[in-house]
Amino acid sequence: MSNAISVKNGAEFNGAVRVSDAGLKGMITLRGDLSSTKLAAAVQETTGLAIPSRREIVFKGETGIAWMSPDELLIFCAYEQAEMQVAALTETLTGSHFLAVNVSDARAQFSLHGAGVREVIAKGSPANLSPAVLNPHEIRRTRLGQVAVAFWLSADDRLELVCFRSVGAFVYDWLCIAAAKDSLPEVY
Amino acid sequence: MLLLTCPCCGVDADETELAPGGEAHVTRFGAGASDDDFEGYLFHRKNPKGVHFERWRHAMGCGKWFHAARATDTLEVFGTYSAQVLAPPKDLIEKIKLKRPDWEGF
Ligand SMILES: [Zn+2]
Numbered sequence: 001m002s003n004a005i006s007v008k009n010g011a012e013f014n015g016a017v018r019v020s021d022a023g024l025k026g027m028i029t030l031r032g033d034l035s036s037t038k039l040a041a042a043v044q045e046t047t048g049l050a051i052p053s054r055r056e057i058v059f060k061g062e063t064g065i066a067w068m069s070p071d072e073l074l075i076f077c078a079y080e081q082a083e084m085q086v087a088a089l090t091e092t093l094t095g096s097h098f099l100a101v102n103v104s105d106a107r108a109q110f111s112l113h114g115a116g117v118r119e120v121i122a123k124g125s126p127a128n129l130s131p132a133v134l135n136p137h138e139i140r141r142t143r144l145g146q147v148a149v150a151f152w153l154s155a156d157d158r159l160e161l162v163c164f165r166s167v168g169a170f171v172y173d174w175l176c177i178a179a180a181k182d183s184l185p186e187v188y
Numbered sequence: 189m190l191l192l193t194c195p196c197c198g199v200d201a202d203e204t205e206l207a208p209g210g211e212a213h214v215t216r217f218g219a220g221a222s223d224d225d226f227e228g229y230l231f232h233r234k235n236p237k238g239v240h241f242e243r244w245r246h247a248m249g250c251g252k253w254f255h256a257a258r259a260t261d262t263l264e265v266f267g268t269y270s271a272q273v274l275a276p277p278k279d280l281i282e283k284i285k286l287k288r289p290d291w292e293g294f
Contacts, residue, residue, distance in 0.1 A: 054198055069250035070196050126202035141197070142205055143248040 007108040007168030015179040017114030026082035027107045028075040032098035042092035046085050047075060057139040057152045066139045079104055108168030110161045110175060117159040119184040145174055192244060195268050196252035209243030212255050213275055237261050239284055239291050241276055
């Protein structure tokens with residue numbers, strides 16, 4: 001096996017907020033009929049978690065599930081676990097219409113930590129980041145600059161962001177520039 | 189700025205998160221159709237000043253197609269609805285008629 005590393009290999013930037021490469025994460029795209037009991041059972045068996053409701057993201061330790069669209073989930077797990085979990089899902093779901101793919105190496109994840117995380121993102125996303133609208137445990141798929149991203153608040157001062165790995169270096173640079181010291185508009 | 193509520197994921201999506209899909213409810217004429225029907229399907233659009241039904245895709249969000257009804261002159265949005273229908277829902281048409289009594293209808 002080659003020695004896998006994440007897109008910015010643990011890079012970190014300290015500005016108005018701290019931006020860091022979250023490292024290797026296991027991510028599985030699961031598509032199918034989210035209302036089917038067979039799919040719900042397979043997800044429960046593999047992850048120990050129930051299918052989240054619309055736009056919800058749930059985590060238990062390193063394992064998590066995000067609602068991505070009416071027929072798509074993103075399952076989070078330890079990087080080494082992804083292949084095994086895909087195999088388990090595939091075995092349970094064989095015979096039904098579904099798709100389970102290990103996308104760990106096609107995604108990047110960054111963590112933002114600090115009081116101004118909403119403001120850093122607001123500089124480049126049309127999403128409404130007001131605390132009245134974006135709650136913790138809600139995943140918001142949108143754009144940052146001109147690339148697709150998804151993010152959620154894991155705490156009031158902590159934001160996790162997922163994007164395609166192919167634009168990972170660009171997104172990291174973008175976040176660092178947006179998080180320059182004394183540059184936050186302080187609207188939230 | 190145009191804000192449309194995506195009926196698939198419930199997000200109030202800004203225009204820059206969406207991809208436009210042109211006029212909605214256009215009947216597709218393909219192989220075997222008359223030249224006139226095919227020409228109409230390819231080229232003829234209502235292009236009204238006023239109430240318009242459109243297809244949009246939440247491209248930077250959940251990725252799904254949906255329908256929207258809005259006014260092309262004021263950008264007023266009357267509503268959004270499922271992509272899996274051949275005509276606008278009746279209650280939406282009633283709502284638009286109340287707001288625009290002189291609208292000629294769908
Ligand atoms: Zn949507």
